[in-house]
Amino acid sequence: MKVVIANISHIKYAEIICETIKESAKVRGTGIAERTPEYISKKISTGDAIIAIENDEFAGFCYIETWDNKSFVVNSGLIVHPNFRNQGLAKKIKKKILEYSQEKYPDAKIFGITTGLAVLKINYELGYQPVTFSELTTDEAFWNGCRTCKNFDVLTRTERKMCLCTGMLYDPKHKKIIKEHKYDSKVLSRLKKIKQALFLKKKK
Ligand SMILES: CC(C)(COP(=O)(O)OP(=O)(O)OC[C@H]1O[C@@H](n2cnc3c(N)ncnc32)[C@H](O)[C@@H]1OP(=O)(O)O)[C@@H](O)C(=O)NCCC(=O)NCCS
Numbered sequence: 001m002k003v004v005i006a007n008i009s010h011i012k013y014a015e016i017i018c019e020t021i022k023e024s025a026k027v028r029g030t031g032i033a034e035r036t037p038e039y040i041s042k043k044i045s046t047g048d049a050i051i052a053i054e055n056d057e058f059a060g061f062c063y064i065e066t067w068d069n070k071s072f073v074v075n076s077g078l079i080v081h082p083n084f085r086n087q088g089l090a091k092k093i094k095k096k097i098l099e100y101s102q103e104k105y106p107d108a109k110i111f112g113i114t115t116g117l118a119v120l121k122i123n124y125e126l127g128y129q130p131v132t133f134s135e136l137t138t139d140e141a142f143w144n145g146c147r148t149c150k151n152f153d154v155l156t157r158t159e160r161k162m163c164l165c166t167g168m169l170y171d172p173k174h175k176k177i178i179k180e181h182k183y184d185s186k187v188l189s190r191l192k193k194i195k196q197a198l199f200l201k202k203k204k
Contacts (some may be wrong), residue, residue: 001059001084003092004048005100013051013058014040020058021079032185034148035077050097052080052089059084062097066105067139073101073108075140078119094122098170110170111136113163120166120188128168133160136167154199164195 013038031044043049045065052060060080075097080090094111101110112123113136136142143160144163147154166188 001052001054001089001092003050003052003060003089003096004065006044006051006061007047010044010049010051010053011041013053013061014038014094015043016058016081017061017077017079020081021026024082024117026080040077044059048095050100052084052093054084057081057083057090060089060093062093064097064101064104065129066108067137067142071108072103072137072139072142073105073110074092074112074137075101075110076112091122091125094119094126096180098126111168113165113193115164115166117185117188117192120168121185123168123170126170128170131167131169133167135169149198158199162195162199164192164199166191 017040017161018037019037025034040049040061040063044051048065049061049063051058058081060078062075062078064073065076075094078090078094080093098110101108111131112119112128113124113133114120143155146155146163149155152165
């Protein structure tokens with residue numbers, strides 16, 4: 001398995017990347033925004049993405065976005081093809097893209113928002129800490145990216161203060177301390193359930 005910085009030779013995978021994101025969003029039903037092949041191709045050609053390939057077959061992907069004049073970086077659109085899940089690939093991709101983001105944007109704060117327990121766990125182990133949305137970018141364009149998520153009405157209702165997603169910020173200075181704490185997935189599972197109960201309108 002190759003996990004590498006994407007380049008123009010990988011543009012041919014843009015369609016399958018989008019298709020895999022779309023199918024996964026349908027299955028999971030929440031918290032995944034859709035992307036177009038044009039957007040993914042652009043990320044690939046500007047060297048702002050990491051791709052995993054096994055024998056020419058698409059296995060996984062993640063890309064970098066910058067906000068607030070490059071003062072914030074997000075590693076977004078993480079996707080692992082169903083054929084390659086539960087083998088530690090997402091973890092490898094996230095580690096690689098975090099290192100690459102630090103190299104490419106050394107002065108930026110790196111953050112993510114997600115509802116996915118796998119991603120919360122990976123981020124936590126990489127040194128991210130849960131934060132309120134007020135710690136994240138105020139760049140309108142970033143939050144507009146949530147429009148295709150089915151929970152966008154929650155974000156609007158709370159005036160962007162909170163949503164089903166948890167915000168996580170990477171601070172390299174805290175990495176050592178965090179390693180000594182055990183990740184507790186039950187806490188985050190409970191938090192997710194509480195948020196769902198609070199924010200999602202019950203169907204009549
Ligand atoms: C989420 C996703 C990226 C995980 O990819 P993966 O390669 O299977 O993940 P990994 O094998 O690296 O697993 C990392 C950790 O998360 C855990 N994990 C994986 N899938 C999980 C799930 N659905 N729920 C809870 N934990 C999960 C693994 O057990 C592993 O923990 P461990 O280190 O204790 O073994 C993949 O399932 C996917 O592409 N899903 C659809 C898209 C998506 O949800 N993207 C994230 C948007 S924020």
